[in-house]
Amino acid sequence: MAELRIDGDRLWRSLMELATIGGTPKGGVCRLALTDLDREGRDRFVSWCAEAGCRVTVDAVGNIFARRPGRNPDRAAVCMGSHLDTQPTGGRFDGIYGVMAGLEVIRSFNDQGIETDAPLDLIVWTNEEGARFSPPMLGSGAAMGVFTLDHVLDIRDTDGLRLGDELERIGYKGSVPVTGHAMAAYFEAHIEQGPVLEAEGCDLGVVTGAQGQRWYEATVTGRESHAGPTPMWMRRDALAGAAVMIEAVEAIALEVGGDACSTVGRILAQPDSRNVIPGRVWFTIDLRNPDAEQLTRMDAMLRVRLAAIAEKRGLTLDLVDFWAFPTTPFAPDLVARVRDSAERRGLRHRDIVSGAGHDAVYVARKVPTAMIFIPCEGGLSHNEAENVQPSHAAAGCAVLADAVLATAR
Numbered sequence: 365m366a367e368l369r370i371d372g373d374r375l376w377r378s379l380m381e382l383a384t385i386g387g388t389p390k391g392g393v394c395r396l397a398l399t400d401l402d403r404e405g406r407d408r409f410v411s412w413c414a415e416a417g418c419r420v421t422v423d424a425v426g427n428i429f430a431r432r433p434g435r436n437p438d439r440a441a442v443c444m445g446s447h448l449d450t451q452p453t454g455g456r457f458d459g460i461y462g463v464m465a466g467l468e469v470i471r472s473f474n475d476q477g478i479e480t481d482a483p484l485d486l487i488v489w490t491n492e493e494g495a496r497f498s499p500p501m502l503g504s505g506a507a508m509g510v511f512t513l514d515h516v517l518d519i520r521d522t523d524g525l526r527l528g529d530e531l532e533r534i535g536y537k538g539s540v541p542v543t544g545h546a547m548a549a550y551f552e553a554h555i556e557q558g559p560v561l562e563a564e565g566c567d568l569g570v571v572t573g574a575q576g577q578r579w580y581e582a583t584v585t586g587r588e589s590h591a592g593p594t595p596m597w598m599r600r601d602a603l604a605g606a607a608v609m610i611e612a613v614e615a616i617a618l619e620v621g622g623d624a625c626s627t628v629g630r631i632l633a634q635p636d637s638r639n640v641i642p643g644r645v646w647f648t649i650d651l652r653n654p655d656a657e658q659l660t661r662m663d664a665m666l667r668v669r670l671a672a673i674a675e676k677r678g679l680t681l682d683l684v685d686f687w688a689f690p691t692t693p694f695a696p697d698l699v700a701r702v703r704d705s706a707e708r709r710g711l712r713h714r715d716i717v718s719g720a721g722h723d724a725v726y727v728a729r730k731v732p733t734a735m736i737f738i739p740c741e742g743g744l745s746h747n748e749a750e751n752v753q754p755s756h757a758a759a760g761c762a763v764l765a766d767a768v769l770a771t772a773r
């Protein structure tokens with residue numbers, strides 16, 4: 365098999381050109397979903413796809429599908445994709461890299477006269493970031509039946525603007541049904557958004573799946589009283605109790621080890637006065653683990669330990685399940701194709717689990733899926749300073765091309 369080539373310079377130029385749409389003075393990008401800038405980015409993408417000979421369709425939630433035909437029109441498409449929307453102070457690569465890498469795969473196949481048996485679809489998913497319309501990953505979620513179309517179209521931004529109206533306004537409310545798109549496989553290339561690949565000197569991450577997540581809200585209730593006259597032994601200090609609980613949350617992931625993570629990210633103490641013993645504290649808990657059994661174990665540890673701390677200190681604990689996301693293993697045969705390509709091309713690589721949510725995580729519920737990570741500088745993402753090495757961008761794109769060709773040939 366002749367070595368498949370991609371044009372890393374052309375990929376980089378496309379990335380830099382797209383970054384000018386909504387480009388910020390600090391070198392990042394602000395292209396919120398379904399704004400005029402999002403339309404401009406989408407239009408540029410669509411014109412590039414048309415130039416590459418693709419037929420472009422749009423579904424009822426604004427997901428864009430650019431099709432490169434295969435020899436056999438009856439086969440379901442082998443798909444690539446990601447998102448073009450960004451955070452308000454986002455970077456040039458989060459999401460956009462996966463779309464531009466897919467475009468470069470199609471351009472390279474065209475240049476080299478490579479035909480595939482199955483058609484290829486390059487997909488742009490609507491509102492992945494969730495920055496303007498919450499929750500995130502609405503386009504891929506709707507396509508995979510996680511959300512109903514009506515529910516998604518009725519979501520409003522903070523100005524009260526309706527997602528469905530904004531879709532129509534920018535001209536991306538398509539006519540293709542949102543569910544039932546025939547996908548044989550889905551590959552998403554993405555920046556890691558974490559520090560592991562760079563720290564280990566890797567060129568590429570072979571993503572084996574996504575972590576399961578469990579989110580909670582804890583409310584600890586004690587008794588408000590004066591910080592002076594109340595002796596220590598008579599106190600029911602909700603904040604001191606919560607502090608011990610937060611330490612216990614951190615200890616859970618440290619004890620379980622592996623890829624386990626446990627985080628308290630928000631805390632509110634009442635009455636929030638310097639000379640009042642806090643009577644009520646609310647905080648959030650985020651537990652993650654790629655191993656479903658270990659995540660269940662972490663959940664049990666959390667419940668038992670926090671309850672014990674509350675009891676010992678005469679506090680009441682109300683622990684509410686806020687949101688959960690199951691662990692999502694990717695398709696082993698597709699993951700193996702990514703790994704084989706990295707191996708054949710002599711790239712330094714490692715298996716890695718995605719700690720963040722991606723469109724691929726919803727797609728994986730219905731379609732065999734794999735992801736490719738490339739390192740990002742300092743692990744920094746959702747930040748205007750987000751950066752990657754051009755050589756890593758090209759390497760991830762080449763591996764994407766190999767994996768897609770092996771699946772669609």
Ligand SMILES: [Zn+2]
Nearest residue numbers: 447458459492
């Ligand atoms: Zn992303």
